[in-house]
Amino acid sequence: MLKKLALLVLGLIVVTLGGGLAYLTFKKPAMQPASTREVQRTPERLARGKYLFDAVANCADCHSDVDWTRFATPIKENGYAVGRHWPPELGLPGDFYSPNLTSDKDTGLGNWTDGEIIRAIREGVSRDGRVLFPLMPYTEFRNMSDDDVEALVAYMRTIPAASRRQEITKVNFPVDLMIKSVPQPVTSPVPMPDKNDRVAYGRYLSIIGGCRTCHTPTEHGSPKPGMEYAGGERFELAGKNMASVSYNLTPNNNTGIGTWDEKQFLDKFHQFKDYAEGKAPPITPENFTVMPWLSFNGVEDDDLKAIFAFLKTLKPVEHAVVTRPLASGK
Ligand code: HEC
Ligand code: HEC
Incomplete structure (x- = not known):
C-alpha cells in the first residue's frame, strides 16, 4: 500500500495536469457532516473490534510505534496505537505520520465523537475537515460494514489513553491538491456479508485486510x-538493497496458488507465530517484507479458510513473481 498509493495519486496527476491544478486549488473535497450516532458497547462488539483492529484490518500495525529494523515491523513496548512515522526510504510523496488512536484527550481521539471516527475510517476526512492521505486505506474501508466499523469504535474507546503527539502528515505539492478528489461520503447502509457464504465473506475480508490493494499490480497509478x-x-x-514483491494469489497452477491446498495456505500464516510473540529477527534482503505477517498471525483459521475459498474462485492469471528480488542468488 505504501509506494503504490503514492503512484496511484501520481497517476491522477498526469490525468489532471493542464488547467486541472488551478481548479483543484479551489476544489472542495466531497464530504458530509459526521453522523451523530453513538455506538453501543457490548462485549461481542468489543471482541470483534479488537480482532479487526489488531489482526484483520491492520490498524494496530499502521498506528503503532514499530521497529522498522525487524521482520514485519513488530510493535515497540508502550507503542500500541500511539501512531507512527514512515521512513523516507519508502519513497512516499511527503513526510507521513499516522495519528495516535488511543483515548488520550490531547494527542489522541479522546475528544472525537463516534461519528467523527467512523467518517475518518470510511470516508478519509479528519475531525477538522482535513483530507487524509490514502495511505490510510479508507478507499477500501468504505466497504466495511456498519456493524464492523461500529465494533471498531467500541473497541478503540477502550484503548487506554497514552500521550504521544504525532506530527501532522505533510504531503508534497501537487499531490496535496490531488488527494482532494479521493474522499467519497458513504451515503447508504453497508450490510455485513453473510458469514455462511464463505466466498462472499472471504472476499470481504480480503478487501478490508488489504490483500486486494497490495496483491494487485498497478500501472500508471491504477490497478x-x-x-x-x-x-x-x-x-x-x-538505498538499503531490500525489496519485496507481492505474490500471485490467483489459482494459476504454475505461478499462483492453483496447486495449494487449504492447509498449505494456513501454514503460511502460522509460520511466523514465534516472530509475532516478540522474536522477530532483523530485516535482511532475504526476509524483508511489507506483508503484515505479525498482525495476520492473529487471523482466525476459519477466516483464512474463507479468504482461501474466495481466492480459489478468481480467474487464474499466469504471472510469475520473484518475491525477494534483491536476495542473494536472485
Ligand atoms: C497502511 C496503513 C494504515 C492502516 C492499515 C490504517 N491506517 Fe489509519 N491512518 C494511516 C495514516 C498514514 C493516517 C494519517 C493520514 C494523513 O494524515 O493524511 C491515518 C489516519 C487515521 C485516522 C484519522 C485520525 C486523525 O487524527 O485525523 C483514523 C481515525 C484512523 N486512521 C483509524 C484507523 C483504523 C481504525 C484502522 C483499521 C480499521 C486504520 N486506521 C488502518 C495509516 C493506516
Ligand atoms: C502491505 C502489503 C500487503 C498486504 C496488506 C498483504 N500482502 Fe500478502 N504479500 C505482500 C508481499 C510484498 C509479499 C511477498 C513477500 C513475503 O512473502 O512476505 C506477500 C506474500 C504473501 C503470501 C506468500 C506467498 C509465498 O511466497 O508463499 C501470501 C500467501 C499472501 N501474501 C497472502 C495475503 C493475503 C491473503 C492478504 C490479506 C489477508 C495479504 N497477503 C495482504 C504484501 C501484502
Missing part, C-alpha cells in the same frame, strides 16, 4: 486491468 490479485507490486527500501 492493471485483468490483474486483480495477480501480484507483482514492488515495495522497496531505497
